[in-house]
Amino acid sequence: MQMRAALALLLAAPALTRGAPSAPPPKNEPMIMVGLANGGNPGESPPATSFDDPDKLAARGFNAVTILNHELCANFSTVSPLVYPEGSVAASWLDSVREGKQRELASYKARGLQVISKLDMVVLPAALVKLYKAEVTDAAGHLSFSRNKTKELLSVMFDEVVELFPGKKTGPTHPTVILKRIILPRQARDNHRESTQKNDRFIAGIDGFQVRVGEVYLQDAPYHAGEGAVDYHLPFAEQQAQYVELLRFLREELCVKHGKKVCEHGLFEPFL
Numbered sequence: 001m002q003m004r005a006a007l008a009l010l011l012a013a014p015a016l017t018r019g020a021p022s023a024p025p026p027k028n029e030p031m032i033m034v035g036l037a038n039g040g041n042p043g044e045s046p047p048a049t050s051f052d053d054p055d056k057l058a059a060r061g062f063n064a065v066t067i068l069n070h071e072l073c074a075n076f077s078t079v080s081p082l083v084y085p086e087g088s089v090a091a092s093w094l095d096s097v098r099e100g101k102q103r104e105l106a107s108y109k110a111r112g113l114q115v116i117s118k119l120d121m122v123v124l125p126a127a128l129v130k131l132y133k134a135e136v137t138d139a140a141g142h143l144s145f146s147r148n149k150t151k152e153l154l155s156v157m158f159d160e161v162v163e164l165f166p167g168k169k170t171g172p173t174h175p176t177v178i179l180k181r182i183i184l185p186r187q188a189r190d191n192h193r194e195s196t197q198k199n200d201r202f203i204a205g206i207d208g209f210q211v212r213v214g215e216v217y218l219q220d221a222p223y224h225a226g227e228g229a230v231d232y233h234l235p236f237a238e239q240q241a242q243y244v245e246l247l248r249f250l251r252e253e254l255c256v257k258h259g260k261k262v263c264e265h266g267l268f269e270p271f272l
Contacts, residue, residue, distance in 0.1 A: 033064035054111040064114035074160040109204035123226035145229040167205020208261025
């Protein structure tokens with residue numbers, strides 16, 4: 001299955017740039033990445049290994065690591081408040097997932113490691129799929145990447161995840177401090193500056209995404225639904241077409257819009 005997926009990606013990739021000017025070769029350093037950290041597959045117990053220790057990975061020469069499930073952090077509040085209703089058990093679960101992912105991400109970034117978020121395609125909140133079922137499912141009632149509404153919701157998901165893990169400080173901006181200097185006495189300025197520094201908080205950022213399309217694991221995603229983005233029951237040529245559609249979407253949404261790296265599970269394919 002993985003060999004078929006990899007071959008489909010290799011054959012489909014040239015179609016992405018046909019007729020377009022050639023992009024310059026990537027200038028990024030080679031990525032030496034470990035995929036054992038944070039477990040193997042979503043929902044499975046983490047393997048007994050010390051290769052999830054950020055200090056050990058950095059000391060052994062690794063410069064990147066894959067960790068799971070950042071896509072579960074999106075709440076889609078700009079789409080509907082019904083996805084994670086305020087005060088609900090689902091909303092509490094989401095808060096816990098977000099806090100855990102922030103801590104985990106920060107531990108690897110603190111050792112200078114690039115973090116690649118590993119996710120299955122396509123996974124969306126079950127409440128959201130139910131709300132837009134007629135627009136996101138195929139004739140058999142399965143969640144379908146080919147539907148335009150599905151792509152629209154995935155775009156919202158990626159926008160939100162990148163915003164949640166921006167790789168920069170959050171809090172009051174420096175222009176606010178400058179204005180306060182003009183109108184406040186010295187002691188008030190000092191108090192404001194101290195308060196601003198306390199409120200500023202660096203939130204580690206995701207460097208890229210590793211996308212899997214052959215399997216969907218939902219064991220640790222109790223409020224989500226999912227289906228593979230590529231249907232391996234179709235003739236090979238149709239699978240290729242689905243890969244091209246997926247890769248074009250990922251390139252536009254992640255590489256172009258957000259400047260992130262993209263990997264296909266088992267085969268690294270940089271697009272920028």
